[in-house]
Amino acid sequence: MNFTEDQLATWAKPPSETEETKCSNTVSRVTRALRAKFGNEVSIFLQGSYKNRTNVRRDSDVDIVVCHNNYYFPDVAFLSDSEKTTFWQNFTASQYSFAQFKNDAVAALQSEFSFGDVQRKNKCVLIEEGSQRVNADVVPCFEHRRYAGPYNVSNTGIEFETDNGSRIYSFPEQHYNNGVAKNERTGRMYKSVVRIMKHARNQMVDAGLIGSDAMSSFFLESLVWNVDDDCFNQRTYAEGTRKVISRIWNDMGNAEKANNYAEVSDLKWLFRGNTSKTPQQGRDFMFKLWNFLGYE
Numbered sequence: 001m002n003f004t005e006d007q008l009a010t011w012a013k014p015p016s017e018t019e020e021t022k023c024s025n026t027v028s029r030v031t032r033a034l035r036a037k038f039g040n041e042v043s044i045f046l047q048g049s050y051k052n053r054t055n056v057r058r059d060s061d062v063d064i065v066v067c068h069n070n071y072y073f074p075d076v077a078f079l080s081d082s083e084k085t086t087f088w089q090n091f092t093a094s095q096y097s098f099a100q101f102k103n104d105a106v107a108a109l110q111s112e113f114s115f116g117d118v119q120r121k122n123k124c125v126l127i128e129e130g131s132q133r134v135n136a137d138v139v140p141c142f143e144h145r146r147y148a149g150p151y152n153v154s155n156t157g158i159e160f161e162t163d164n165g166s167r168i169y170s171f172p173e174q175h176y177n178n179g180v181a182k183n184e185r186t187g188r189m190y191k192s193v194v195r196i197m198k199h200a201r202n203q204m205v206d207a208g209l210i211g212s213d214a215m216s217s218f219f220l221e222s223l224v225w226n227v228d229d230d231c232f233n234q235r236t237y238a239e240g241t242r243k244v245i246s247r248i249w250n251d252m253g254n255a256e257k258a259n260n261y262a263e264v265s266d267l268k269w270l271f272r273g274n275t276s277k278t279p280q281q282g283r284d285f286m287f288k289l290w291n292f293l294g295y296e
Contacts, residue, residue, distance in 0.1 A: 001238055001293065001294045001295065002292070002293055002294030003238075003293060003294065005236055005237060005238055008196055008236075008237040008238055008241065009237055011056070011195055011196045011199035011200070012192035012193075012195055012196050012237055013192075013195070014053055014055070014195070015055060015056065022132060022133055022134050023050055023062050023134050025132050025133050026062055026064075026127065026133035026134050026136045027046065027062060027064060027136075029112055029113070029133065030044075030064050030109065030112075030127065030136055030138055031044050031064075032112065033108045033109050033111060033112030033113075034066050034105065034108055034109070034138075036108065036111075036112075037104060037105070037107070037108035037111075038066075038068070038104075038108070040069075041068060041069055041070060042066050042067060042068050042069060043065075043066075043067045043069055044064065044065065044066050044067075045064075045065050045067075045172075046062060046063065046064060046065070047063045047064075047065050047139070047158075047170075047172035047175070047176075048062070048063030048137075048172075048217070048218075049063075049217050049221070050062045050063065051063070051172070051176060052175065052176055052179050052191075052221070053191055054179070054191050054194045054195060054198070054217070054221055055195075055198075055217075056195050056198045056199050056202070061129075061134050061135035061136060061137065062134060062135075062136045062137070063124075063136075063137045063139060064136055064137070064138045064139065065139045065141060065158055065172065066105055066138060066139070066140050066141070067141050067142065067143060067158055068101055068140075068141075068142055068143075069143075070094075070096075071094050071096060071098075071101070071142045071143070072142050072143040072144070072145050072159075073142050073143070073144050073145070073159040073167070073169070074087070074091065074145050074147060075144060075145060075146040075147060075159075075169070076088075076147050077146075078146065078147065078148060078154075079147055079148075079149070079150065083149060083150050086150040087147065087150040090150070098140075098142060098160065098161045099161065101140055101142070102120075102125075102140045102160075102161075105125060105138065105140040106118065106120050106125055109125055109127065109138060113127055116128075117130070120163070121137075121163075122162045122163045122164055123137075123139070123160070123162050123163075123168065124137040124138055124139045124140075125137070125138040125139075125140070126138075139158070139160060140160060141158040141159055141160040142158075142159055142160070143156055143157075143158065143159070144156065144157040144158055144159035144169040144170075144171075146267075155171065155174070155267055156171075157169055157170055157171035157172065157173070157174070157265075157267070158170060158171075158172060170263075170265065170268070171263075171265035171267045171268070172265075174264075174265035174266065174267055175263065175264040175265040178225070178264050178265060178266055179191070179221075179225065179264055182225060182229070185229050186229050186232035186233065187232070187233070189232035189233070189234070189237075189240050190224065190225070190232055192237060192240075193224055193232065193237070193240055193241050193244050194220065194221050194224050196237060196241050197220055197224065197241070197245075197289065198217060198220065200289055200292060200293060201214075201215055201220065201285075201289070203292070204288065204289070204292050209288060209292060210285070210288060214281070214284075214285060215281075215285045218263075219270075219277055219281075219282070220285075221264060222261070222262070222263050222264050222270050223248050223261070223270075223282050223286075224244055224248070225264045226248075226251075226260075226261045226262065226270070227244050227247045227248060228247070231243040231244050231247050232244065241293070242290075242293075242295050245286050245289055245290050245293075245295070246290075248282060248283075248286050249283055249286040249287060249290070251279075252279040252280070252282045252283035252286065253279075253283055255279070258271060258279035258282075259271060259272060261279075
C-alpha cells in the first residue's frame with residue numbers, strides 16, 4: 001500500500017466544521033434571496049455530495065435546488081399509446097415557461113450577491129465563493145412526474161431545461177434515502193469508501209494521472225452504491241476499499257452485470273441509454289485507482 005490506514009481513516013471523514021459553516025452560510029443567503037422573490041411558491045433543498053455527506057474538503061461546494069411548486073414536467077414514457085393519448089387530451093400547458101422561471105431566479109440571486117459573483121450557466125446558476133461562503137450551484141427546476149397511468153404518478157423528482165435546449169431529470173430525494181440506508185447497512189463504510197476514493201481521485205488529477213473529468217462525484221458514488229453490502233464488511237478501510245475497487249472492476253468487464261448498475265436513486269439506469277458514461281470508463285478508473293493506492 002502507498003498509504004497508511006491512518007491516512008485512509010483521515011480521508012474517510014467528512015469535511016471539517018469550518019467548511020460546514022461556510023456551506024451553511026451559502027445556503028442561508030441563497031434561500032433568503034429566493035424566498036424574497038418567490039415566497040412559498042418554491043421548495044428549496046439540497047442535493048449532491050454535500051447533502052449526501054459524501055463530500056470532501058476540496059469538493060465542498062453545495063448544490064441548491066429551487067423547485068417551483070406550481071409547475072411540472074410530465075414523464076409518460078412508461079404509458080401505452082392509448083394511455084398517452086388520454087393523458088395529453090387532459091393536459092394543459094403552463095403559461096409560465098421554465099426559461100422565465102430561471103430568468104427570475106437569476107435576477108433574485110443578483111439582488112442578494114454582487115453582480116459579478118452570479119453567473120448563469122447552461123444547467124444552473126453559479127454563486128462564486130467568498131471568504132464566508134463556498135461555491136454554490138443553484139438549480140432552478142420544475143417537478144418531474146413519472147406516470148404509471150394517465151392519472152397515476154408513480155415517482156416524483158426534479159427536471160430542468162438547459163440553456164442549450166436539452167432536458168435533464170433526476171430523483172435527489174430517493175438518492176439521499178438510498179444512500180443513507182446503504183450506509184447504515186454497511187456500518188457506515190459505504191460513504192467512507194466514497195470519500196476515500198474522492199480524495200484519491202483528486203490526488204490523481206493533481207499528479208496528472210487522470211483528467212479532471214475522468215470520474216465525476218455522481219458517477220463514482222453510483223458505482224460504489226451498486227456494490228454488494230458484504231464487500232464493505234471488512235476490518236480496515238484499506239481492505240474495504242480494495243474489495244469495492246475489485247468488485248467494480250470485475251463488474252465493469254461483464255456486460256450483463258454492468259447493465260444492471262443503477263443510479264443511487266434506483267430509478268434510472270447508470271449506463272442504459274446513457275452515452276456520457278460507459279462501463280469501460282468505470283473500469284479504467286478503478287484500474288488506475290488500484291495502482292495509485294498501491295494494492296497488489
